[in-house]
Amino acid sequence: MSTTTQRVARVALAAALCAGVAGALTGCRGDRSDKPPRQFFPDMDDQPKYKSQAESNIFRDRRTMREPVAGTVAFARTSAMDWADGREDLLREDDRVYRGVDENGEYVVSIPLPVDDAFLRRGRERYEIFCMVCHNANGDGKGPVGNLWSYPLPNFHDEQFLPGGEQGSDGYIFHVIRNGVPNAPGMMPALRMPAYRNQINERDAWAIVAYVRALQLSRAMPLQDVPSTQRRELERTRGAAPRATQEATQ
Numbered sequence: 001m002s003t004t005t006q007r008v009a010r011v012a013l014a015a016a017l018c019a020g021v022a023g024a025l026t027g028c029r030g031d032r033s034d035k036p037p038r039q040f041f042p043d044m045d046d047q048p049k050y051k052s053q054a055e056s057n058i059f060r061d062r063r064t065m066r067e068p069v070a071g072t073v074a075f076a077r078t079s080a081m082d083w084a085d086g087r088e089d090l091l092r093e094d095d096r097v098y099r100g101v102d103e104n105g106e107y108v109v110s111i112p113l114p115v116d117d118a119f120l121r122r123g124r125e126r127y128e129i130f131c132m133v134c135h136n137a138n139g140d141g142k143g144p145v146g147n148l149w150s151y152p153l154p155n156f157h158d159e160q161f162l163p164g165g166e167q168g169s170d171g172y173i174f175h176v177i178r179n180g181v182p183n184a185p186g187m188m189p190a191l192r193m194p195a196y197r198n199q200i201n202e203r204d205a206w207a208i209v210a211y212v213r214a215l216q217l218s219r220a221m222p223l224q225d226v227p228s229t230q231r232r233e234l235e236r237t238r239g240a241a242p243r244a245t246q247e248a249t250q
Contacts, residue, residue, distance in 0.1 A: 098202050100171035100178075107171030109163075113203065115210050123211030126204045130196055139215040156212055157219050170209050177205045 039045060050056055050064040059066070092098040096112040113119070128137070134153055136143040141153035160166045161173075180195035200208070226234060 092202075096171075097206075100174035102171075107169040107175065109169050109171070111170050111206050111210055113206050119207050120210055120214060122204065123207030123209070123214075126200060127208050127211050130200060131208065138218075139212060157216060162216060163213075170206075170213075173209045173212060174202075174205050177208055178202070 052065060054064045055062050056064040094112070095101050095103070096108050100108055102108055132143055134143045134146045134149070135141050135156065136146060139156035141155045143153075146153040154161065158165075160168060162168045163170075167173075176193065177200060178195060178197040180191040181193040183190055183192045196205075223231060223234065
Protein backbone atom coordinates (compact mmCIF):
# COMPACT_ATOMS: atom_id res chain seq x y z
CA MET A 1 0.00 0.00 0.00
CA SER A 2 1.35 3.34 -1.01
CA THR A 3 1.96 6.16 1.38
CA THR A 4 -0.85 8.18 -0.17
CA THR A 5 -3.33 5.35 0.32
CA GLN A 6 -2.32 4.96 3.97
CA ARG A 7 -2.76 8.67 4.52
CA VAL A 8 -6.25 8.62 3.03
CA ALA A 9 -7.17 5.63 5.18
CA ARG A 10 -6.06 7.41 8.33
CA VAL A 11 -8.05 10.53 7.45
CA ALA A 12 -11.15 8.44 6.72
CA LEU A 13 -10.79 6.57 10.03
CA ALA A 14 -10.39 9.83 11.95
CA ALA A 15 -13.44 11.29 10.23
CA ALA A 16 -15.45 8.18 11.10
CA LEU A 17 -14.39 8.43 14.75
CA CYS A 18 -15.31 12.12 14.87
CA ALA A 19 -18.70 11.38 13.36
CA GLY A 20 -19.28 8.65 15.93
CA VAL A 21 -18.36 10.91 18.83
CA ALA A 22 -20.55 13.69 17.46
CA GLY A 23 -23.44 11.27 17.15
CA ALA A 24 -22.99 10.17 20.76
CA LEU A 25 -22.88 13.76 21.96
CA THR A 26 -26.26 14.48 20.41
CA GLY A 27 -27.77 12.35 23.15
CA CYS A 28 -26.49 14.83 25.72
CA ARG A 29 -28.11 17.89 24.23
CA GLY A 30 -28.44 20.76 26.70
CA ASP A 31 -31.02 22.85 24.88
CA ARG A 32 -34.65 22.93 26.00
CA SER A 33 -36.93 20.38 24.40
CA ASP A 34 -40.42 18.98 24.91
CA LYS A 35 -39.14 15.52 24.06
CA PRO A 36 -38.05 13.13 26.82
CA PRO A 37 -34.29 12.75 27.26
CA ARG A 38 -32.57 9.84 25.60
CA GLN A 39 -31.95 6.98 28.01
CA PHE A 40 -28.87 4.96 27.20
CA PHE A 41 -28.88 3.32 30.65
CA PRO A 42 -32.45 3.27 32.10
CA ASP A 43 -31.29 2.03 35.55
CA MET A 44 -34.92 1.38 36.56
CA ASP A 45 -35.89 5.00 35.90
CA ASP A 46 -39.22 3.78 34.58
CA GLN A 47 -41.00 1.28 36.81
CA PRO A 48 -44.60 0.62 37.83
CA LYS A 49 -45.24 2.15 41.28
CA TYR A 50 -47.57 4.40 43.26
CA LYS A 51 -46.37 7.86 44.23
CA SER A 52 -47.15 9.70 47.49
CA GLN A 53 -50.74 10.94 47.81
CA ALA A 54 -51.71 9.14 44.58
CA GLU A 55 -55.04 7.37 44.17
CA SER A 56 -55.11 3.59 44.36
CA ASN A 57 -57.60 1.12 42.93
CA ILE A 58 -56.49 -1.62 45.30
CA PHE A 59 -57.76 -0.36 48.65
CA ARG A 60 -61.34 0.44 49.56
CA ASP A 61 -60.55 4.00 50.67
CA ARG A 62 -58.62 4.51 47.38
CA ARG A 63 -55.59 5.84 49.25
CA THR A 64 -52.09 4.76 48.29
CA MET A 65 -50.51 5.78 51.61
CA ARG A 66 -51.51 3.42 54.42
CA GLU A 67 -51.69 4.06 58.16
CA PRO A 68 -49.59 1.77 60.37
CA VAL A 69 -51.48 -1.18 61.78
CA ALA A 70 -52.34 -1.20 65.48
CA GLY A 71 -49.32 -1.98 67.63
CA THR A 72 -46.74 -0.78 65.11
CA VAL A 73 -43.47 0.25 66.75
CA ALA A 74 -41.82 3.32 65.24
CA PHE A 75 -38.42 2.62 63.71
CA ALA A 76 -37.18 6.20 64.11
CA ARG A 77 -36.56 8.40 67.14
CA THR A 78 -40.13 9.65 67.11
CA SER A 79 -43.37 8.26 65.77
CA ALA A 80 -44.54 9.75 62.49
CA MET A 81 -48.13 9.56 63.71
CA ASP A 82 -47.29 11.59 66.82
CA TRP A 83 -45.88 14.26 64.53
CA ALA A 84 -49.02 14.18 62.41
CA ASP A 85 -51.24 14.53 65.47
CA GLY A 86 -49.32 17.63 66.53
CA ARG A 87 -50.03 19.39 63.25
CA GLU A 88 -53.41 20.50 64.57
CA ASP A 89 -51.52 23.33 66.27
CA LEU A 90 -50.78 24.78 62.84
CA LEU A 91 -54.49 25.44 62.26
CA ARG A 92 -55.03 27.34 65.53
CA GLU A 93 -58.78 27.04 65.13
CA ASP A 94 -59.70 27.00 68.83
CA ASP A 95 -59.77 30.62 70.01
CA ARG A 96 -59.99 29.49 73.63
CA VAL A 97 -56.67 27.68 73.41
CA TYR A 98 -54.74 29.89 71.01
CA ARG A 99 -56.06 33.37 71.86
CA GLY A 100 -57.60 32.96 75.31
CA VAL A 101 -61.03 34.27 74.28
CA ASP A 102 -64.47 32.71 73.89
CA GLU A 103 -66.88 32.93 70.96
CA ASN A 104 -67.86 36.45 72.08
CA GLY A 105 -64.28 37.70 72.22
CA GLU A 106 -64.27 37.77 76.04
CA TYR A 107 -61.34 36.40 78.02
CA VAL A 108 -61.98 32.83 79.12
CA VAL A 109 -62.43 32.36 82.85
CA SER A 110 -60.46 29.13 83.22
CA ILE A 111 -57.66 27.28 81.44
CA PRO A 112 -59.08 25.39 78.42
CA LEU A 113 -56.52 22.57 78.67
CA PRO A 114 -56.20 19.61 81.06
CA VAL A 115 -54.10 20.56 84.08
CA ASP A 116 -52.06 17.86 85.78
CA ASP A 117 -48.81 17.58 87.71
CA ALA A 118 -46.67 17.51 84.56
CA PHE A 119 -48.47 20.61 83.27
CA LEU A 120 -47.76 22.48 86.51
CA ARG A 121 -44.12 21.41 86.47
CA ARG A 122 -43.79 22.73 82.95
CA GLY A 123 -45.40 25.98 84.03
CA ARG A 124 -43.00 26.35 86.93
CA GLU A 125 -40.03 25.71 84.65
CA ARG A 126 -41.16 28.33 82.12
CA TYR A 127 -42.06 30.79 84.90
CA GLU A 128 -38.62 30.53 86.46
CA ILE A 129 -36.97 31.09 83.08
CA PHE A 130 -39.01 34.01 81.77
CA CYS A 131 -41.03 35.54 84.64
CA MET A 132 -39.23 35.12 87.94
CA VAL A 133 -36.55 37.72 87.26
CA CYS A 134 -39.21 40.45 87.40
CA HIS A 135 -42.16 38.93 89.25
CA ASN A 136 -40.09 37.03 91.84
CA ALA A 137 -40.32 33.35 92.73
CA ASN A 138 -43.47 33.87 94.81
CA GLY A 139 -45.18 36.22 92.35
CA ASP A 140 -45.08 39.39 94.47
CA GLY A 141 -43.36 41.46 91.73
CA LYS A 142 -40.16 42.00 93.71
CA GLY A 143 -37.71 39.99 91.65
CA PRO A 144 -34.10 41.11 91.02
CA VAL A 145 -35.19 43.23 88.06
CA GLY A 146 -38.56 44.13 89.52
CA ASN A 147 -36.95 45.81 92.52
CA LEU A 148 -34.97 48.10 90.20
CA TRP A 149 -37.90 48.97 87.94
CA SER A 150 -39.07 52.56 87.61
CA TYR A 151 -42.53 51.67 88.95
CA PRO A 152 -43.86 48.83 91.14
CA LEU A 153 -44.55 45.65 89.21
CA PRO A 154 -47.87 43.81 89.66
CA ASN A 155 -48.27 41.53 92.64
CA PHE A 156 -50.13 38.40 91.56
CA HIS A 157 -51.57 38.12 95.06
CA ASP A 158 -53.45 41.41 94.78
CA GLU A 159 -57.21 41.03 94.61
CA GLN A 160 -57.46 42.29 91.02
CA PHE A 161 -55.38 39.35 89.74
CA LEU A 162 -57.19 36.66 91.73
CA PRO A 163 -59.99 34.64 90.10
CA GLY A 164 -63.00 36.92 89.80
CA GLY A 165 -60.87 40.06 89.97
CA GLU A 166 -60.83 42.82 87.38
CA GLN A 167 -57.79 41.28 85.68
CA GLY A 168 -58.10 37.85 87.21
CA SER A 169 -59.40 35.70 84.37
CA ASP A 170 -57.07 33.01 83.08
CA GLY A 171 -57.56 34.29 79.55
CA TYR A 172 -56.36 37.78 80.49
CA ILE A 173 -53.16 36.49 82.08
CA PHE A 174 -52.59 34.29 79.03
CA HIS A 175 -53.06 37.31 76.77
CA VAL A 176 -50.57 39.38 78.76
CA ILE A 177 -47.95 36.63 78.59
CA ARG A 178 -48.28 36.32 74.84
CA ASN A 179 -48.89 39.95 73.85
CA GLY A 180 -47.46 42.06 76.67
CA VAL A 181 -48.96 45.11 78.41
CA PRO A 182 -49.40 48.26 76.30
CA ASN A 183 -48.00 51.54 77.52
CA ALA A 184 -49.94 54.80 77.62
CA PRO A 185 -50.57 56.32 74.17
CA GLY A 186 -47.52 58.22 72.95
CA MET A 187 -45.24 56.71 75.59
CA MET A 188 -42.13 54.78 74.65
CA PRO A 189 -41.58 51.91 74.61
CA ALA A 190 -44.96 50.88 73.24
CA LEU A 191 -45.18 47.97 75.69
CA ARG A 192 -44.67 48.33 79.43
CA MET A 193 -44.20 44.57 79.57
CA PRO A 194 -42.77 42.95 76.42
CA ALA A 195 -44.64 40.25 74.54
CA TYR A 196 -43.27 36.74 74.94
CA ARG A 197 -45.16 35.06 72.09
CA ASN A 198 -41.89 34.39 70.26
CA GLN A 199 -40.39 32.69 73.31
CA ILE A 200 -43.45 31.05 74.90
CA ASN A 201 -45.92 29.04 72.84
CA GLU A 202 -49.61 28.82 73.66
CA ARG A 203 -49.49 25.64 75.72
CA ASP A 204 -46.54 26.84 77.77
CA ALA A 205 -48.34 30.15 78.37
CA TRP A 206 -51.31 28.24 79.80
CA ALA A 207 -48.90 26.20 81.92
CA ILE A 208 -47.51 29.44 83.36
CA VAL A 209 -51.07 30.59 84.12
CA ALA A 210 -51.64 27.34 86.00
CA TYR A 211 -48.47 27.86 88.01
CA VAL A 212 -49.46 31.45 88.86
CA ARG A 213 -52.74 30.06 90.21
CA ALA A 214 -50.73 27.59 92.29
CA LEU A 215 -48.69 30.48 93.72
CA GLN A 216 -51.89 32.31 94.61
CA LEU A 217 -53.34 29.24 96.30
CA SER A 218 -50.16 28.83 98.33
CA ARG A 219 -50.95 32.12 100.10
CA ALA A 220 -54.59 31.28 100.81
CA MET A 221 -54.32 27.59 101.71
CA PRO A 222 -54.94 26.74 105.39
CA LEU A 223 -52.05 25.00 107.09
CA GLN A 224 -54.15 21.91 107.78
CA ASP A 225 -54.58 21.40 104.03
CA VAL A 226 -50.83 21.07 103.53
CA PRO A 227 -49.56 17.45 103.36
CA SER A 228 -48.25 16.28 106.71
CA THR A 229 -44.79 15.61 105.29
CA GLN A 230 -44.41 19.30 104.44
CA ARG A 231 -46.48 20.75 107.27
CA ARG A 232 -43.74 20.19 109.85
CA GLU A 233 -41.23 22.20 107.83
CA LEU A 234 -43.73 25.05 107.41
CA GLU A 235 -44.49 25.07 111.13
CA ARG A 236 -40.77 25.16 111.90
CA THR A 237 -40.02 28.04 109.53
CA ARG A 238 -43.17 29.91 110.57
CA GLY A 239 -42.11 29.68 114.20
CA ALA A 240 -38.56 30.80 113.41
CA ALA A 241 -39.65 33.87 111.44
CA PRO A 242 -41.19 35.81 114.38
CA ARG A 243 -38.15 35.09 116.54
CA ALA A 244 -35.80 36.39 113.85
CA THR A 245 -37.91 39.52 113.45
CA GLN A 246 -37.95 40.12 117.20
CA GLU A 247 -34.17 39.73 117.47
CA ALA A 248 -33.64 42.14 114.58
CA THR A 249 -35.70 44.86 116.27
CA GLN A 250 -33.86 44.64 119.59
